[in-house]
Amino acid sequence: MNVERHLTTNAHLVKAGGPLDPSVAQVIELCVWVFQRASTDEAIAQGMGPEGQPMAGMAMTHVTGKGTPAAHWDMELEDREGTTAVDFVNGSATAVAIGAFLINTPTGQKRRGFFWSEPVEIKLPSAAS
Numbered sequence: 001m002n003v004e005r006h007l008t009t010n011a012h013l014v015k016a017g018g019p020l021d022p023s024v025a026q027v028i029e030l031c032v033w034v035f036q037r038a039s040t041d042e043a044i045a046q047g048m049g050p051e052g053q054p055m056a057g058m059a060m061t062h063v064t065g066k067g068t069p070a071a072h073w074d075m076e077l078e079d080r081e082g083t084t085a086v087d088f089v090n091g092s093a094t095a096v097a098i099g100a101f102l103i104n105t106p107t108g109q110k111r112r113g114f115f116w117s118e119p120v121e122i123k124l125p126s127a128a129s
Helices: none
Strands: 006-009 014-019 024-038 041-049 062-064 072-077 091-105 108-123
Touching: 014 024, 024 072, 024 108, 041 072
Parallel strands: 006 108
Antiparallel strands: 006 014, 014 072, 024 041, 024 091, 062 072, 091 108
16 A cells, blocks of 8 residues: 555645555545645645545545455545645655555454555646647
């Protein structure tokens, strides 16, 4: 489980996603942050939520291909509270995530927590020609 190298944004809302291990039976909760230094300030976006269960004020984790090598998660990081004055731009950023997962094991399902952090690239849509 990790975050894709390239994330897209419209300068405000970041779309994050990444591969999901085939052993994951359920994403109990996933929280994702993206930080990008812009001069002396930072653009910050965050999303947190369970898989497929929208909750008031929370993002929703979408999962496709669960249980297969093509398993993938995605989430729109819409929470910009207090950081909307700084836009995301094309360039490097850092993604950090923590999640609680229900994992299939040979001895049954187990709960596991994971934390990861990695460099990513922010990509804004190309301007229309």
